[in-house]
Amino acid sequence: MTTQDLITKIGLKPLSKFEHRDVEGVFVSDMLSDVMAGAKSGNLWLTIQTHKSIVPAANLVDVSAVIITSGKEVPQDTVDLASKYNIAILSSDLATFELVGKLYGLGLGAK
Amino acid sequence: MIKGALEASVIEGVDRLDTEVEHIYASDLMSDVLAFGRPNSILLTGLATQQAVISAHMAEFVGVVFIRGKKPKDGSEKFAKDNQLILLSTKLDMYEACVRIDSTRRGRYSGAKGSWMRQGTEEMSLSREFFIQGSDFANAGMVSTKVKSILKKIGFDPKLVRRVAISTYEGEMNVVMHAKRAKVDLSVTPGLIQVVIEDEGKGIPDVELAMQEGFTTATEEMRAMGFGSGMGLPNIKKNSDELDIRSEVEKGTTLQMRFFI
Structure with missing residues (x-):
């Protein structure tokens, strides 16, 4: 499954500029240090953190996309930085729990 | 060369x-x-x-x-x-x-x-220096992002680059959260990538305790930003091949991380 497939199937809103890529597994956390330690390359990262420090973290662990849940507004500097590093920031109006359910339904597991 | x-x-x-x-x-x-x-x-x-x-x-x-x-x-x-x-x-x-x-x-x-x-021969090497400012949360992670770009450009295995990037990030975050400033030295020589982060700050009184997962001295504010769950040093240890920590209270801490190519 690619980021493009997800956007169409779940109705996510892309905020940054990025190239589509394969998605493998999902990681949910609002603690950056937890992401650094636990997320795997290619994971989707679901969070409500919107501070721009999520961008280096996403870049360094090499997640396939960051999904900001609960329709939380993302500051422009976060979006700009993400575009600069080709990091996908997607937005969903669903709460993390509901979104996880949908992703699970699509066959995405924890990797 | x-x-x-x-x-x-x-x-x-x-x-x-x-x-x-x-x-x-x-x-x-x-x-x-x-x-x-x-x-x-x-x-x-x-x-x-x-x-x-x-x-x-x-x-x-x-x-x-x-x-x-x-x-x-x-x-x-x-x-x-x-x-x-x-x-x-x-x-x-x-x-x-x-x-x-x-x-x-x-x-x-x-x-x-x-x-x-x-x-290459033994003369082949690269070394770069960066600086991190304490409490500068706005730019936190930028030094490790640069380190990642450099290693990626050289063409190292992405898994190795990821290990170096994550370790450098954890070290960088520790400086941003706890120290005044730090100098970061990246050096690449045949067979070895080394990252040394030398900070000026309060130091770590008990390195063994700091190495334990979950141990943290982060403030509520830092934790609200998603940092400080006590995984930093253990995560560096996990991702690097060799880790040396030298620390002196009220002076600073030096992390030496080595990765074998």
Whole structure:
């Protein structure tokens, strides 16, 4: 499954500029240090953190996309930085729990 | 770099091999060298005479490489020695020598995968210095992002790059959260990537305790931003091949992280 497939199937809103890529597994956390330690390359990262420090973290662990849940507004500097590093920031109006359910339904597991 | 790329032997100047070469000039016509050669170049030539060495000196070159295994038989060596020039000799012909230097240079700077490592010798290395400002949350993670870009460009295995990037990030976050400032040294040598983060700050009173998962001294504010769950140092240990921590209370902490290539 690619980021493009997800956007169409779940109705996510892309905020940054990025190239589509394969998605493998999902990681949910609002603690950056937890992401650094636990997320795997290619994971989707679901969070409500919107501070721009999520961008280096996403870049360094090499997640396939960051999904900001609960329709939380993302500051422009976060979006700009993400575009600069080709990091996908997607937005969903669903709460993390509901979104996880949908992703699970699509066959995405924890990797 | 050039000696390695050309598998050259050293005729003169073995103690000056670390001299920076800015340009390469390939020619057998010494009038061209004098007319077009730029300072700090190295001359590739088939003219194995003292004239070549003198011309190189006049054009302020750092040295001369003789191709096709040629070696000057006149007083070139002494002239080179007296004037601090490097003389090398390679068995390659002019075309092959130029190609090798170019591909080695490209491998090093734009990342033909690992080629600079394969062609390189012990002189091949890269070192970069960065600075981190304590409490600068706005730019937190930017140094490790740069380190990642550099290693990715060289063409290292993405898994290795990821390990270095994550370890550097954790170290960087520790500086942002707890120290005043730090200097970061990245060095790449054949077989080893090393990142040293040397901070000025309050130091770690009990390193063993800090190494335990979940131990944290982060404030509520830091935790609200998603930092400080006590995974930093343990995560560095997990991702690096060797980790040394030296810390002095009220002075600072130095992390030395090594990754085998």
